[in-house]
Amino acid sequence: MPLRAAVTGGRGFSDRAFVFATFDALHAQRGVSVLISGRCPTGADAHAEAWAEARGIPVEPYPARWEDLVAPGAVVRHRSDGTPYNVLAGFQRNQRMVDEAAIGVLVAFPGGSGTADMAHRCLDAVIEIIDAPPLVWFSVAAGKGCGAVGCSPAGVVVRTCPLYRKMGWVGKPLNDIIRKHRPACTWSRL
Numbered sequence: 357m358p359l360r361a362a363v364t365g366g367r368g369f370s371d372r373a374f375v376f377a378t379f380d381a382l383h384a385q386r387g388v389s390v391l392i393s394g395r396c397p398t399g400a401d402a403h404a405e406a407w408a409e410a411r412g413i414p415v416e417p418y419p420a421r422w423e424d425l426v427a428p429g430a431v432v433r434h435r436s437d438g439t440p441y442n443v444l445a446g447f448q449r450n451q452r453m454v455d456e457a458a459i460g461v462l463v464a465f466p467g468g469s470g471t472a473d474m475a476h477r478c479l480d481a482v483i484e485i486i487d488a489p490p491l492v493w494f495s496v497a498a499g500k501g502c503g504a505v506g507c508s509p510a511g512v513v514v515r516t517c518p519l520y521r522k523m524g525w526v527g528k529p530l531n532d533i534i535r536k537h538r539p540a541c542t543w544s545r546l
Contacts, residue, residue, distance in 0.1 A: 358389030360416075360458055364450075364474040365400020365465030375403035376410075378463060378488045388413055392457045394449055394474075395419040400465040418453045420445040450474040454481050461486055476521065 361382060369375075382388060391408040393401045395417040408415050422441040425432050430442040442448075450470070453459065454477045462478045462485045464471060478485055487506065507513055513525045513533065525533055 359386045360390050360392060360460040361388045362392035362453060362457065362459045362462045362474075362478075363400055363404035363465070364394065364462060364467065364471045365404075366467030366471055367396050367399040369399040369403070369465050369467060372403045372406070374488070375400060375465065376407045378465075378486075379404060379407045379411075382461070382463065382486065383411065383413075386461075390414050390416050392416045392418065392453060392459055394446070394453070400467065400471075404463070416457060418449050418457065420449040446470045447473050450477050454478060454483065459483050463488055472526065 359382075361379070363375075365375075379388065379391075388408075391404055391413055393405050393408075393415055395401060395405070405415050407413075421427065422445045424430065424442055424445065425440055427442055427445070427448060429444060429448070431444050432440050433443045434440050447470070450473050453474070459478065460483075462475065462483055464475050464485055465488050475485055507530050513528055513530055
């Protein structure tokens, strides 16, 4: 079945060769039929779109609507030149992608809050996420919660279930979390 692959990652992510290699491997294994992109003109989105263009794979763009000041939930701020914009447009675009794009897999490159938001939305929607570079996943049970926790190679929590996210685990070292919640915390590597 053709794979609808979405990309997320930081605007400043500059490793074009890594993006190309990641998508080449995914395409060889599963056959990418369309690339779904937030259409950021720099970083992971731009590199992934260049990959798709070079391979003849169509791109389905979902640009953020920064100028839509009347979008439900819009928060209006002003740029240094006085131009108003919707500060939540990127997060709203991420939800549109999850709701409308029929994403088969999200390929997540390093990034900031927008990247984390897209990954969390896909996690909540039970959309497969491929972490590039790969994360180390653990099954963790603490108190009343139980879920999967994805850590960077350095052991910092990068992805988790909504309950642990609300508990403030993202960005914290897993070892510190386990120490804090002992003896109620159990974990195992997946």
